[in-house]
Amino acid sequence: MQNHNLQQSPLPTKNLLRSKIRAQRRALSPLQQKRACQALGKQLERSLTLLKAKHIALYFGSDSEICPVHLIPHLLKRKKCLYMPVLHPFKKSHLVFCRITPNTKLKKNRFDIPEPSFKHSSGISAKHLSLVLLPLVAFDEAGNRMGMGGGYYDRAFEFKRKSNRHSPRLIGLAHELQLQKSIPTEDWDIPLFAIFTDKKTYYTD
Numbered sequence: 515m516q517n518h519n520l521q522q523s524p525l526p527t528k529n530l531l532r533s534k535i536r537a538q539r540r541a542l543s544p545l546q547q548k549r550a551c552q553a554l555g556k557q558l559e560r561s562l563t564l565l566k567a568k569h570i571a572l573y574f575g576s577d578s579e580i581c582p583v584h585l586i587p588h589l590l591k592r593k594k595c596l597y598m599p600v601l602h603p604f605k606k607s608h609l610v611f612c613r614i615t616p617n618t619k620l621k622k623n624r625f626d627i628p629e630p631s632f633k634h635s636s637g638i639s640a641k642h643l644s645l646v647l648l649p650l651v652a653f654d655e656a657g658n659r660m661g662m663g664g665g666y667y668d669r670a671f672e673f674k675r676k677s678n679r680h681s682p683r684l685i686g687l688a689h690e691l692q693l694q695k696s697i698p699t700e701d702w703d704i705p706l707f708a709i710f711t712d713k714k715t716y717y718t719d
């Protein structure tokens with residue numbers, strides 16, 4: 515009798531994959547995290563894409579994400595305009611990007627992540643950013659990104675999917691262990707221009 519329930523082995527579900535990669539990331543020691551951030555920083559400092567960009571968004575790492583904030587002094591010396599994602603106070607699950615300077619005061623949001631004040635900082639439209647460094651949970655060499663599942667960055671840069679704009683360049687940052695052969699994707703996912711890890715750079719465009 516024919517078995518109508520047989521099907522190809524599916525890719526791991528997103529939630530299972532998130533749990534697996536987050537556990538591996540959290541297992542890194544403080545020394546491993548520090549060395550990974552230093553190695554990532556060296557790659558980014560040599561990147562022509564970063565050097566040519568004027569308006570750059572970056573983030574504070576949480577949940578053992580590889581963190582680019584140590585690049586801030588380096589980028590400010592090169593006269594870059596820097597921005598951080600801020601949870602929109604009125605639009606649920608939306609981000610805005612606020613300017614940071616050496617004098618910017620930060621406060622923790624509901625996810626315990628430092629961010630500049632929405633009220634006291636100047637903002638920029640996501641469309642006017644030159645380059646965005648963003649976190650991820652998993653990625654593949656095709657430039658597919660899996661985030662935490664909230665869809666914040668997908669909403670912020672939805673216009674890129676609709677218009678196929680090249681700007682801003684979206685660059686994912688990750689530990690090399692977050693690389694997967696393939697990850698599940700959705701219609702609303704926005705591929706990355708590149709992924710920088712502590713070991714290698716993957717360009718997809």
